[in-house]
Amino acid sequence: MSRIIEIIQRLVGDFGVDRPLLLGLAILAILPFLATVFARQGIPAIALAPRDGISRTVNLVLRLAGSVAILAIVLGLSGLHRREQMVARQGTGAHLVLLLDRSSSMDNSFADRAPSGDQEAKSVVAKRLLDDFVARRARDRIGVAAFSTSPMPVLPLTDHHEVVRAAIAAIDRPGLAFTDVGRGLALALSSFADDEDEASRAILLVSDGAALIDRKVQEALRDAVARTPVHLYWLFLRSRGAKGIFEEPPPGENTPQANPERHLHLFFQSLGVPYRAFEATSPQAVEQAIAEIDRQETRPLTYFERVPRRDLARPAFVVATVATALLLLAKLAERKLARPVPTVAAARQEPALRRAA
Amino acid sequence: MGVRLSHDWRFWLLAVALLALLAALLIPRLTLTRHARDLLVVIDVTGSMNVRDYLEGGEPVSRLTTARHAVRRLLADLPCQSRLGLGIFTERRSFLLFEPAEVCENFAAIDGAIDAIDWRMAWEGDSYVVRGVHAALAIAGSLTADLVFLTDGQEAPPLAGGALPPFEGEPGKVAGLLVGVGATEPSPIPKYNEDGREIGFYAEQDVPQENREGPPPEDAPSRAGWNPRNAPWGGEPATGTEHLSAMREDGLRRLAAQTGLGFAPLRDPASLSAAVEANTRAHPVDVLVDIAGIPASLALLALTTLFGLAALIGHRPDRLPA
Incomplete structure (x- = not known):
């Protein structure tokens, strides 16, 4: 029994109806087998007409036509459609989580001042460039996570980039106090937990600073990275006066407390996954870094293109129209059996339609 | 010699069904x-x-x-x-x-x-x-x-x-x-x-059972242990159901x-x-709404009536042809 259901499911799996209850009307399709469109006419004996194949075929075709017409209308009315299909294609792209810093320092310009005149806030620059970036990467599955004082999942991985861009549009809203990168990164890694695809996975961290990562969180991150290998990109929006991540600080100042950004960079390097950091001190540099990431993340990817749902109501009505037209033609060709002077010879001339009647 | 179609309800029902189906195909979507x-x-x-x-x-x-x-x-x-x-x-x-x-x-x-x-x-x-x-x-x-x-x-x-x-x-x-x-x-x-x-x-x-920011409330002097400088909110911790x-x-x-x-x-x-x-x-x-269902329902009704009525009418004609 379950096998039969399985076979049926495979057959109809791609198709669906909007109003399944209306399918009950399909029982009406047996009516054409109980009656015909022709007027009943009395003949003294059925033996008068010889049995012949053409008559039988015409009879069957007309009954089927009635049945098909009714069935097609019922299917059309119940909203028959082919479901939205996912077609796997090969392309280039990645599964990407944008991990965005929403701390209040992002609201300052690169000169670390309140934005004024021609100087944009870092969050505004990030918003504009990330929006362009997402617009260019049409085939990526993108998720969004934010972090500040606490990590915040914003969007799960999705193919629908409109909502991703809506989330990016929200990043220039006033931010919160702190920058908890570690927990944010753990959250971004957990976004890939349900992602079993073999696509290239990447996390793009956009932040303008860093903080110490708790030793416990560090260990948790190492575990998570070992389980979920990702490519890590850090776009460091460096404000004027902030310490760089690539320069070796003078001895004595090289502590995680004094240089949290540099030590975060070292920590990322020690994770053992492909990692690249970009230090951007101006909007142009950010643009170059994003273009570089765009170039890097172009590994082959099986992506799914959606073929939208296709309504089949109209084709169903076309079938019903053809079947009904056939019935009407047959009806127009109907002839009375009884003639004013019935003769045996006349009865023999038109056997086909008479049997059909 | 043809049957007199204009007197045959079957013909009319079929014609209605066909016209309704054509209408269902041609009717524009309603906004x-x-x-x-x-x-x-x-x-x-x-x-x-x-x-x-x-x-x-x-x-x-x-x-x-x-x-x-x-x-x-x-x-x-x-x-x-x-x-x-x-x-x-x-x-x-x-x-x-x-x-x-x-x-x-x-x-x-x-x-x-x-x-x-x-x-x-x-x-x-x-x-x-x-x-x-x-x-x-x-x-x-x-x-x-x-x-x-x-x-x-x-x-x-x-x-x-x-x-x-x-x-x-x-x-x-x-x-x-x-x-x-x-x-x-x-x-x-x-x-x-x-x-x-x-x-x-x-x-x-x-x-916190009481908000102790800003000036103390007016009834503060009547609280136990009140001191205008050292305990402006009263000497006891606030109690309540917060x-x-x-x-x-x-x-x-x-x-x-x-x-x-x-x-x-x-x-x-x-x-x-x-x-x-x-x-x-x-x-x-x-939004565009498809209203093809209305004429299609009419066609279904016509066909059902046609075949249903024809099936109900006895299998044998009342009288044999003369």
Whole structure:
């Protein structure tokens, strides 16, 4: 029994109806087998007409036509459609989580001042460039996570980039106090937990600073990275006066407390996954870094293109129209059996339609 | 010699069926106006939202879970071309997660985002609901969306003197709804340690029972141990029931009146959609509606009548031909 259901499911799996209850009307399709469109006419004996194949075929075709017409209308009315299909294609792209810093320092310009005149806030620059970036990467599955004082999942991985861009549009809203990168990164890694695809996975961290990562969180991150290998990109929006991540600080100042950004960079390097950091001190540099990431993340990817749902109501009505037209033609060709002077010879001339009647 | 078709009801029914089907194929789609909404949903994620005072399937569930379920139901009920944005509230701020996006196309992502809302996203223990609503109204105003704010109305610390902070915006400029989440009977608030594990409930002295910012209240001199310099609030620690949480309907109604929002208590998740519909502004959008079903139904009726009637009429004619 379950096998039969399985076979049926495979057959109809791609198709669906909007109003399944209306399918009950399909029982009406047996009516054409109980009656015909022709007027009943009395003949003294059925033996008068010889049995012949053409008559039988015409009879069957007309009954089927009635049945098909009714069935097609019922299917059309119940909203028959082919479901939205996912077609796997090969392309280039990645599964990407944008991990965005929403701390209040992002609201300052690169000169670390309140934005004024021609100087944009870092969050505004990030918003504009990330929006362009997402617009260019049409085939990526993108998720969004934010972090500040606490990590915040914003969007799960999705193919629908409109909502991703809506989330990016929200990043220039006033931010919160702190920058908890570690927990944010753990959250971004957990976004890939349900992602079993073999696509290239990447996390793009956009932040303008860093903080110490708790030793416990560090260990948790190492575990998570070992389980979920990702490519890590850090776009460091460096404000004027902030310490760089690539320069070796003078001895004595090289502590995680004094240089949290540099030590975060070292920590990322020690994770053992492909990692690249970009230090951007101006909007142009950010643009170059994003273009570089765009170039890097172009590994082959099986992506799914959606073929939208296709309504089949109209084709169903076309079938019903053809079947009904056939019935009407047959009806127009109907002839009375009884003639004013019935003769045996006349009865023999038109056997086909008479049997059909 | 032909049958006299004009006298044959079968012919007429067939003709009607064919004409109706042709009409179904040729009829243009009708442009109808539907009512879509632009909403900003803000969910309170403060500690008091962890109170389990709802029942779902016989299991106690937290206010936050119920609020999430209600918003997911709301999302499913919104007509296409509506837009929904999401924010969370804690401390004194409403934090926008994403701007309103179209609900049908982005359904799975928005649904997943709502489901991921958790009390762990809160960045502070404080809960200045009034300021949070004021901030959310400002955000909703800048997005030209209507506000749906789900909260239990528990202020922590409580409002100084019970008075609402002044509202700087224009009441009623942003339409929307305050949704009171929680039961009206007070329940204890679960307490979590820094790893996020539940370790019991808040006790009376764990939470501020009185707001001791600003000038002391007028009745302070009559309190025990009062000293104008050393103990302007009285010498005793404040006592009260702030460690128990119920939905503060009075406070929320006052806040709704101050800001020009509507108020609706959340009795069960299914009730949110109707309340939102009543309190937010719909804007008309054009949708194409297929009305081919009407003539097609007529065709089905004609064919069914034709074959049904023909089957019912006896198999034998009344009389043999002469």
